[in-house]
Every structure is written in C-alpha cells, then in structure tokens.
Amino acid sequence: MSENKYSTIIVGGGIAGLTSAAYLSRAGQKVLLIEKNMECGGLVNSFTRDGFQFDAGVRALEDAGIIFPMLKDLGIQLDVVKSPVSLGIENEIIHIEGQESLLRYSELLLKMFPECKEEIDELIKVIRKIMKHMDVLYGIENPVFKDLKHDRTFIFKKLLPWLPKFIFTVGKINRLNMPVENYLEKFVKNSSLRDIISQHFFRNTPTFFAMSYFSLYLDYFYPRGGVGKLPEALKNKITEWGGEILTNTKITEVIAEKRFLKDHNNITYRYDNLIWAADLKTLYRITETEGLSQNIKALSAETKNKFFKNRGGDSVFSLFVEVDEPPESFRKIAHGHFFYTPSKLGLGEVHRAELDNLILNFDKLRKDQILTWLDKFTRLNTYEISIPGLKDPELVPPGKTGLIISFLAEYDLFNKIREAGWLDEFTSEVENRVLSVISDSVYPMLKDKTIAHFSFTPLSIENRVGSSEGAITGWSFQESMPVINKIQNSGRSVMTPIPSIYQAGQWAYSPAGVPMSILTGKLAADRVLKQMRS
Numbered sequence: 001m002s003e004n005k006y007s008t009i010i011v012g013g014g015i016a017g018l019t020s021a022a023y024l025s026r027a028g029q030k031v032l033l034i035e036k037n038m039e040c041g042g043l044v045n046s047f048t049r050d051g052f053q054f055d056a057g058v059r060a061l062e063d064a065g066i067i068f069p070m071l072k073d074l075g076i077q078l079d080v081v082k083s084p085v086s087l088g089i090e091n092e093i094i095h096i097e098g099q100e101s102l103l104r105y106s107e108l109l110l111k112m113f114p115e116c117k118e119e120i121d122e123l124i125k126v127i128r129k130i131m132k133h134m135d136v137l138y139g140i141e142n143p144v145f146k147d148l149k150h151d152r153t154f155i156f157k158k159l160l161p162w163l164p165k166f167i168f169t170v171g172k173i174n175r176l177n178m179p180v181e182n183y184l185e186k187f188v189k190n191s192s193l194r195d196i197i198s199q200h201f202f203r204n205t206p207t208f209f210a211m212s213y214f215s216l217y218l219d220y221f222y223p224r225g226g227v228g229k230l231p232e233a234l235k236n237k238i239t240e241w242g243g244e245i246l247t248n249t250k251i252t253e254v255i256a257e258k259r260f261l262k263d264h265n266n267i268t269y270r271y272d273n274l275i276w277a278a279d280l281k282t283l284y285r286i287t288e289t290e291g292l293s294q295n296i297k298a299l300s301a302e303t304k305n306k307f308f309k310n311r312g313g314d315s316v317f318s319l320f321v322e323v324d325e326p327p328e329s330f331r332k333i334a335h336g337h338f339f340y341t342p343s344k345l346g347l348g349e350v351h352r353a354e355l356d357n358l359i360l361n362f363d364k365l366r367k368d369q370i371l372t373w374l375d376k377f378t379r380l381n382t383y384e385i386s387i388p389g390l391k392d393p394e395l396v397p398p399g400k401t402g403l404i405i406s407f408l409a410e411y412d413l414f415n416k417i418r419e420a421g422w423l424d425e426f427t428s429e430v431e432n433r434v435l436s437v438i439s440d441s442v443y444p445m446l447k448d449k450t451i452a453h454f455s456f457t458p459l460s461i462e463n464r465v466g467s468s469e470g471a472i473t474g475w476s477f478q479e480s481m482p483v484i485n486k487i488q489n490s491g492r493s494v495m496t497p498i499p500s501i502y503q504a505g506q507w508a509y510s511p512a513g514v515p516m517s518i519l520t521g522k523l524a525a526d527r528v529l530k531q532m533r534s
C-alpha cells in the first residue's frame with residue numbers, strides 16, 4: 001500500500017473540481033485532482049466519432065457573470081463564438097437576436113394559440129420582469145472572482161452601487177420559487193400552451209429559473225473546438241501551476257478521522273483538506289465516520305439520511321446523428337442551438353401521470369404498451385437540437401453535419417427496462433422514433449442522408465460520471481431541498497458536517513448547471529485557503 005500526502009485532494013474532475021484545483025494550485029498548495037474517467041470534464045466534454053465532433057454533456061455555455069470573470073481571473077484565453085438560439089413550434093421558427101425577440105416569441109405563441117391573447121400577454125409581462133431581475137443578477141462580474149482586497153475601482157464603481165439592487169432583486173426572486181407548472185396554472189388556462197412554455201424544464205423547476213431562460217438564450221456562447229476546450233484549458237492551468245491530476249482512478253473509501261482516501265486499487269492518499277466535487281450520495285456511502293466525535297457523527301448521519309431520501313433531478317436522452325448534408329442546409333432552417341417542439345398539443349400527462357403509472361405498473365405492462373406510450377412521448381416532446389458544425393465549421397468533415405438531439409428522460413423508466421432485459425431494443429426504438437419525428441417535421445434531410453446514429457441514455461450518464469439517477473443538474477426539485485438553494489446563502493453551500501471535507505458542483509447547490517458548479521468550485525477553494533490561513 002503506497003502513501004501520498006497532499007494539502008488538498010479534489011475528487012471529481014468535472015468543471016467544479018477543475019475550478020477548485022486551478023485556484024488551489026495557483027495559490028501554491030500541493031494539490032491532487034482525482035478523476036475516475038480517462039479524461040476530465042465530466043458533463044462538460046466533447047468527443048469525436050467518424051470525424052464528427054460532438055458535445056457529450058452541456059451543448060453551449062452561459063456566462064452568468066461567472067465563466068468569463070473566472071477565465072479572466074485565471075488568465076485563460078478561450079476562443080469563443082456566440083451560440084445563437086432559435087425556437088420553433090411545428091413549422092414556425094424564430095431566431096432570438098436580442099431582448100426585442102420577446103415580441104417575436106409572443107407572435108409565435110399567438111399564431112399557435114390565437115384564442116389565448118390575454119394569457120400570452122401576461123406571460124410576456126412576467127418574462128420581461130424576470131429579464132430585468134436577470135440583468136441585475138448577472139449585471140456585474142461575480143465578486144467571488146474579483147480581487148476585493150485590491151480592485152478598488154470594482155468595489156466603488158461596480159459592487160457598492162450594485163449591492164442594494166441585488167438585495168432588492170433577491171427578495172423578488174425568492175418569491176418566485178414555486179414550481180413553474182403551478183405558477184403558470186394561475187394565469188395560463190390553456191394546458192397545451194402551458195406545456196409548450198414549460199415542458200422542456202425539469203419537473204417542478206422553480207419559476208424564476210424556468211422563466212429566466214429567455215435571458216439565458218442570449219447569453220449562450222460556444223468555445224471554438226467544442227465545449228471540451230473549457231475543461232482542457234483549466235487542466236492545463238492546473239499542471240502549469242504544479243497541481244497533479246490522476247485520471248482513471250476511482251475513490252472507493254474516505255476515512256474521515258484519519259483523513260485519507262482509498263482508490264479502486266487500494267492505494268491510499270492522505271489529505272489535510274478534501275473537496276468532494278462528485279455525487280454526494282456516493283460521498284456519504286463510502287465515508288467512514290468512526291473515530292469522529294458523537295456530535296459530528298450524528299450530523300453526518302442526519303445529512304446522509306437527508307440525501308438518501310432525495311433523488312437526482314431529471315436526466316437526458318441524447319441522440320447523435322451523422323448526416324451527409326452540408327451545415328448550410330441546416331443553417332437555412334435554424335441556428336445551431338435550437339429548441340423545437342414538433343406538435344403544439346403539448347405532452348399533457350404523458351410525461352407526468354402516464355409516465356408515473358408506467359413506472360409503477362411496469363411489471364404488469366406489455367412491451368407494446370410501453371412503445372405506444374413512447375410514440376406519444378416522442379411526437380409531443382420538445383427537443384434541444386445542437387449542431388456543432390454551425391458554431392465551428394472545423395468540427396465536421398467537409399459537406400457533412402453532426403446533430404445532437406436531446407430531451408429530458410426519466411431514469412427510472414430506463415432502469416426498469418434494463419432490469420427487464422430489453423434496454424438495447426428500447427434504446428433503438430427511441431432513436432428511430434426521434435429520427436422519424438424530426439425528419440417528418442423540421443429536418444427532412446435526415447430521412448435519406450443519415451449516415452449513422454447512436455445515443456446516450458440516463459443510464460450512460462450515471463455510468464460515466466457516477467451521477468445518482470443520471471442527474472445533470474443535481475437534486476430533483478422537491479419541497480425540502482437537501483442543499484442550499486438561495487443565492488444569498490451560496491457561500492455556505494460548500495460546507496459539510498465532516499471536518500476538513502468540503503463539497504462542490506452540481507450536488508452542492510440547487511439548481512446548479514455549469515456556472516454554479518464553477519462558483520461552488522471556487523467557493524470551496526476559498527474556504528480551504530481561509531482555513532489554512534487560520
């Protein structure tokens with residue numbers, strides 16, 4: 001058994017862990033980042049197949065006042081382009097160019113639902129209000145990434161004038177915390193319209209988060225070379241600053257009292273501080289608290305209990321398609337980041353009560369009944385379609401285009417089907433239906449020009465990044481969230497009850513996508529540095 005001692009060990013080489021490791025190695029700490037996969041990045045990752053480059057996780061990035069300040073602070077220059085968004089329903093498509101596109105969105109909805117003018121007007125009013133809140137929220141570079149000891153211009157010209165507006169806005173945001181479905185029900189009586197507005201959000205998404213998407217559409221950018229360029233840049237910085245990165249290494253035990261970890265080969269690593277930037281159920285499953293005080297053991301058991309009562313949020317099914325058709329043909333239809341709903345009927349109960357029944361009564365159902373449900377689900381769903389070649393032409397072979405077509409998918413259904421032994425068959429049924437829905441509607445060229453296709457299910461996500469229930473943004477939205485979910489308390493989100501162990505990433509704060517994972521990665525690094533100084 002060999003031994004290695006580090007001032008901080010970070011487990012999980014996703015975007016959160018990479019951020020922590022970059023900041024701590026820059027501060028001169030002896031840092032080790034441990035990642036179970038061959039490469040870092042987690043859900044921020046690009047890969048190549050048959051000469052087509054695809055993004056395995058997030059399709060484009062939102063700055064949210066976090067990513068660019070972090071890059072600047074770390075001295076990283078990332079070559080990026082805007083990733084403009086189109087929205088489409090049936091055969092109507094609009095392109096989001098700026099705040100004024102809200103008017104076009106309203107016209108699009110009116111065309112689809114002419115009888116719902118008042119409801120649509122009210123909706124647009126709400127979105128406009130939330131966009132204003134977003135302007136405040138992301139109005140300055142996030143102070144966490146600024147040097148508040150020395151950057152007096154930032155403090156006096158930006159931070160201090162912004163703070164009262166921020167405090168006022170946070171109050172408003174916190175009042176918009178109810179599930180978006182319930183909020184919309186209050187003034188949108190047409191259930192199809194409600195679905196079209198909200199069915200591509202996770203179940204029970206807080207209203208503010210869902211309704212802020214119009215602002216986020218304007219914020220998306222794409223690194224030339226794929227989103228994987230972001231983790232690659234962080235990785236380079238870590239090694240440049242002397243941090244060590246160990247890949248292909250899975251941590252299987254945490255011995256909290258003695259402050260050491262064990263990996264799958266029984267190799268031990270000693271730490272002064274540990275940042276856990278991976279699935280939190282896993283942390284509590286593999287942590288031995290024997291030897292710690294009774295009080296800490298009780299707090300840790302309570303947290304573990306809380307985590308195990310909750311589950312990961314919705315997952316995603318992604319279909320990757322290689323097409324023998326140039327990107328220009330696709331550009332004529334929509335931008336390279338496209339939210340498309342082929343039917344204005346909306347999913348209704350198909351992804352709620354019907355799906356719940358399917359899972360509950362799975363053992364009593366025949367395959368054909370599940371496939372009949374799948375027919376409806378794929379026909380009525382909303383798809384996020386990403387075309388990397390429209391953002392960076394270098395990412396596809398000449399004259400060809402790669403598409404990533406994805407939609408929210410329920411982990412439990414895929415799991416039941418795996419247990420029943422027909423996962424491969426079901427996956428290919430999903431792939432064929434999605435291809436047929438999309439080629440019958442917005443991209444007819446997929447019918448004859450598709451060269452190859454393959455997919456990742458929620459189970460692939462669970463398997464790849466070890467994320468409970470294949471979740472991509474941490475915990476499901478339930479009444480009692482097991483972690484901090486208020487922005488003003490985000491500083492505490494990285495604390496655990498176990499001494500010298502901090503948490504970061506999608507499970508540390510809710511909801512957390514890429515920007516919040518980066519923020520918690522930085523906050524955890526700050527806590528470690530503060531603790532070392534004290």
Ligand SMILES: Cc1cc2nc3c(=O)[nH]c(=O)nc-3n(C[C@H](O)[C@H](O)[C@H](O)COP(=O)(O)OP(=O)(O)OC[C@H]3O[C@@H](n4cnc5c(N)ncnc54)[C@H](O)[C@@H]3O)c2cc1C
Nearest residue numbers: 012014015016036042043057058251278466505506513514
């Ligand atoms: C299809 C898709 C679309 C998305 N769209 C958006 C979007 O539009 N906007 C947005 O903000 N976010 C989006 N996200 C979510 C975002 O990508 C994630 O929330 C974020 O990347 C999570 O980063 P993380 O570092 O917390 O976790 P992860 O990326 O899950 O990283 C955790 C890392 O820990 C490693 N690990 C796990 N267990 C161990 C262990 N025992 N030992 C060693 N290593 C371990 C894993 O392999 C992984 O690399 C999307 C994700 C997907 C998949």
